[in-house]
Amino acid sequence: MIYGVLLSIPKKLVPKYEDEVRKVIGHGIARGDVISFTEARYKGDVAFVMLARSSRAAERIANELRELPINVKVIEIEGES
Numbered sequence: 001m002i003y004g005v006l007l008s009i010p011k012k013l014v015p016k017y018e019d020e021v022r023k024v025i026g027h028g029i030a031r032g033d034v035i036s037f038t039e040a041r042y043k044g045d046v047a048f049v050m051l052a053r054s055s056r057a058a059e060r061i062a063n064e065l066r067e068l069p070i071n072v073k074v075i076e077i078e079g080e081s
Contacts, residue, residue: 002077003058004051009070011044017068018046024064025050033057 009017025048028034034057037050052058058074065072 001055002051002079003055004049004075004077005058005061005065005072006047006049006075007065007070007072008045008047013069014044014046017070020068021048021065021070024061028052028057028061028064033061 007021009021025034025037028050029037033052035051035053037048039049040047050058050061052061055074055076062072062074
């Protein structure tokens with residue numbers, strides 16, 4: 001099982017919270033919680049998807065991001081063994 005964090009920042013909140021989100025992602029990478037991330041933009045909204053090293057790491061990142069008024073969700077990606 002692979003765990004990740006999906007988040008989106010609505011257009012009206014992007015100027016205020018995008019840098020904060022990037023800072024949290026950077027700290028997660030430095031701690032080793034975030035393995036990789038990607039971002040997308042659509043009509044002013046910004047979304048990030050991060051792969052985490054464990055479910056605990058994903059929850060830790062999500063909890064840090066939930067303090068901000070953005071949409072955050074921990075996701076599980078199943079694969080074949």
